[in-house]
Amino acid sequence: MKQLTRSAALIAATGVVLGLALPAGAADGGAKRAEALKWTECEGEGLDPRQRCATVSVPMDYSEPHGRKIDLVISRIPSENPAARRGALLMIPGGPGGDSLSHPSDEGQKMPQEVRDAYDLIGFTPRGNAPSTAVSCDLETSDLAFSKLRPWPAADGSVTENMITAQRMSDACAENGGELIRHISTKNEARDIDRIRAALGERKLSAWGVSYGTYVASAYVDMFPHRTDRIVMDSNDHPDPVHAERAWLAAFEQGVEDVFPEFAKWASRPGNPDRVARTPQEVRSRFLELADRLDREPLPWPGANPPVLNGTELRQAMLTAFYDPDDFPSLARLIRAAEKGTVPPAPPSPPEELLQNYTAVGAGTICNDAAWPSDPAVYQKDVTESRAKYPLTAGMPRNAMLCAAWPFPPKEAPVTVSDRGPSNILLIQNERDVATPLSGALKLREALGRRAVMVVNDSTGHDAYLINGTPCGDGLVSRFLATGERPKKDVYCD
Template sequence: MAVLGLFGTLATAPATADEGSAPTAQVEWGECPEDTVAAAAPTVLQCATVPVPLDYADPDGNRIDIMISKLASQNPDKRRGVLMLNLGGPGSPGLSLPADLVSRGIPASVLDSYDLIGMDTRGVGHSAPVSCRFTADQDYGANIPPYAVDDAAVLEQARIAESVAEQCARNDDDGRLRHLTTANTARDLDRIRAALGEEKASFFGLSYGSALGAAYASMFPDTSDRVVLDSNIGDTALGQEGMRRFALGMEETFPDFAKWVAERHGSYGLGRTPAQVRDTYFELAGRLDEQPVAGLDGGMFRFGTLVSLYGESSYAAMAQLWQSLDTYDVDAVKAQLDADELAPADNNWSVFLAVTCNDSEWSEDVDTYRQAVAEDREQFPLFGAASANISPCAFWPHEPAEPRVEITDEGPSNVLLVQNQRDPATPHVGAEMLREEFGDRSRLLSVDGSGHGVYVFGDNPCASNVTTRYLVDGEMPARDKFCRA
């Protein structure tokens, strides 16, 4: 759930490989760290490190090591290159991703065509990790701000957000936080490509990975190969506007959950119609605003419901929690919350804040957030007063070191955008935005589906077939395409 001068030139001008010629492989593969071995089992991965500049404006200065993983193609006759992976965050570990895709049933033709390359991006896990030193008992429970029931709640969140920004600055012992940006990570991708001895690299990114992939394809059009961007943020950064779109996403996706629950009224008793289920949501949220149950307050309830919309596999557990709350079964609520308890996500949260705050300008005016919360509470009542609430980015100690990466329509037609019509975190409008910016470089594959993630993470055969054909055969749809449910 923890479910974003020279600098300007680096950010906005299409970049090419450092040497301008075919690279030579420089990677020495070996065993992966124990935690990656355990997460990937039974699939066996190889791991290696690639040195990159901490600050690309000072390429001869301090360097950090980026750890990458590989699941090699076992069919040399069909292998065509490498497919680099990033499935979100920013801040999520990624070394086990090749194995994760195998366990989810990625087609064998893709495994034959590519070496799958996972990685912990800069600042994450085994790649020069950073830490704000978050603790489990402090008043910061997620990077999406809590739902603000009134104006006073916004002011209280401002106090917390400012203290979090100060905490991150205080614990930035070696000055790495300011160098965690999407642009720098995209530069790391091209260094990894070169270190692997590849003239070009393909990329599959989902959620925040779509922003990273959009930056990579824009900065390195000549060395990016086939690019698939799934569940699209709509930009090369997760800024204030992208954060607010969570509210739209929840409004568009919640009806699918409500319909599922209403069809099972005999099992859960939460409403006979989707409208009644929606009423139950507001009733439970309001009740928890007044009196939390087993430590679960209204803000956490709303956030948990949002996360449950990521896929239908989560619907039953959330409906069960609603049922326990509706009957005020405190013991059952405690048991369900304990079953879902997660370890503290200090590193993930720290990287998320650093990247999202460094990537773009955030308003420093608290009144701006107060107004946004009031507007979105009315326009998007399910979640608007959360995603519009104030972030630590408003008080972040560093200004963006360079402008946000501009998406370019100059380059090969190599970007396939894949998007559910109803997505709680990255609504369809994000894919539409990227389609407009990339122009003829891209095609949009829209799916009559619900949830976060289409390719491999969804179950639409049309979307799977179109995406696989592109990755394996390079067959880009002639025009934007729609896949029925």
């Protein structure tokens, strides 16, 4: 472990955050209020038998707090040592569109004992996600393809079809999403989290936000700074991921460039049964050549959506595999097979109902958070520039999602991330992350200023803490959650 000095964008934070003398919920009789929640058995398989679920009612529209209510389903595994209990740790999921309802049973049980002793582990399904009050756009099945949800342009770089798709999908959301889809946003999720805190009877709330969950956590610490206890942000979003520059999507440009060299080194290693080429440089050139060939001569791919392997589907398979190095072999096998003119079986797809729900929540969040340009010329110019500079992603990160045709203007200004508020945030970040690259995480670190300390892992993959990080980084996060102790300055873990 050494002090992080690689970038001037990292602002060293001084001091150590120490735990308060009282548990976070002790000052106002929190435990008594929490009993008002009706905890029942959670639905689902493979859950820890200790996990229980309850429902919290919140306003659909916070500007009309006494109007229509919607339900949020939450889950809890209580502290394993009540004498050591500090409070509640909310697990904020990524996405947008993900949920953390099962996380107390899975991710939570990877935490060391002292963390599980200190907290009730809390999961939830954000507004719009089933089994909370759910929303769906009822999209055409073909529009649920990952290569449609990520807006890959045509083989020649044209965005014309993307604009048609955006209009069709946004029309479906407007027609089928009901009133709720207009009230799905990052700020409303932050408000919902504070209602969950209150329902749990906690004066303050600790949280572990992952990926898009770091943007939600950023909103929460800005909107409710004095309701926060210990906050961990893991795999960090650019602090302005959905504003005019569309930085959330654009992050894939750099993310792929950060991860591809690691894949290329692995895929050219002697003795690797899935070896693609003799050198890392050859891996890259062969991938680009294969994608170009498949754009011109696609292969049938039964069971896939769409049922062809073209250049776009190969690039999407690359993007998916780069989230976790454990998935490198599947990409290598696809490349090797496609070069021979064959295709391995298509990976199983999630149930359509789940994809419909996930997509609708994601669309509502991204499109309601901030306005996107509607002029095709804006996207065509950006895509052309991106294709020239970042050939691996072929212009996708600057293209038009369905937000380009979204019929509802944003109801409020985007999230603000600032350095005002308690210094109680620890950021954990992998150096090579396809979805939330270090370059964007450094922007969040800069925006938070003295409020945060950052730990960067010499590691590859999305989700840093306890999954794709380092023992050094895991230890620092666990210590912070259990004791409140942070590094005095930003740290690099190798």
